[in-house]
Amino acid sequence: MPRSNVRRRTAAVAAVIGLALSGSVLTAPAAQAAPKLTWKETALKENLKKDGSRSFQLYHHPHNIGAVTWAADPLVGIWTGDTLYINDKRSDGYYVVGQVKQVSTGKTIININTKGKTAPSEVKKTKNLKEGTKIQFRACIKKGSTNHGCTSWFSAKA
Template identity: 35%
Template structure:
């Protein structure tokens, strides 16, 4: 059975919304339980990883259920069919006009300082997305991180999450 592209886009949007809702509920639960992992910052980061090496980090404010931003890495074409059809792609999205911007970066997994790709929504009115794509060697081990920024200052960053090209 072949799926119509419009239906695929609708399902993808529903999946993103479901992940964001789970992230917001988990964020609220961590605040209620007093988790030290998120107690110092104002934002929660939830990650969804895919078998092909792709990942999505959803950023939620601790005291609101709406999404502040999303950082996605697409290792292979079709993981996120709603927005791009190429692999090895970073998408950084600022979804909320709250005065913060979103920064996403992909770096070497071995801790080397070279960045493969980064994107920043600073200077643009939300909602806004930055998409950067370039073919990398298949299987290359990388790390993905999301940060919430204000001006030139990092307010809070997620941990690095393992991904691959």
């Protein structure tokens, strides 16, 4: 067989193999993005908002996965004051982290999570603060050591 025919056949086989490989790369499934964390403020009575309490429902699209609540003052039978509550509603491998920082110092004064707890679960931490102390709080969603998003920092007070 002449050399030019061998080269053409070799080039043709290489081209077919190249197309086959590029086709498999092009048809590989796309990586799945982690669900996005969103939140919505929970309607609290006006007197609770005035005292500095706030609450947010957490959504890891499309599911309601938990909540984060700052309770500024005690509400008999429901919550103690100056307390951060976090709830994890789903057994999905993710866990909720709650953080509170004091605005005047920027220092984190509460850092709690639901890691390792069977859902539904609630974790709370109380910190007795001087009345009117400005704080900020937020929630984050994690799986293992990977952070899958945090809410904004919400302003509240003790």
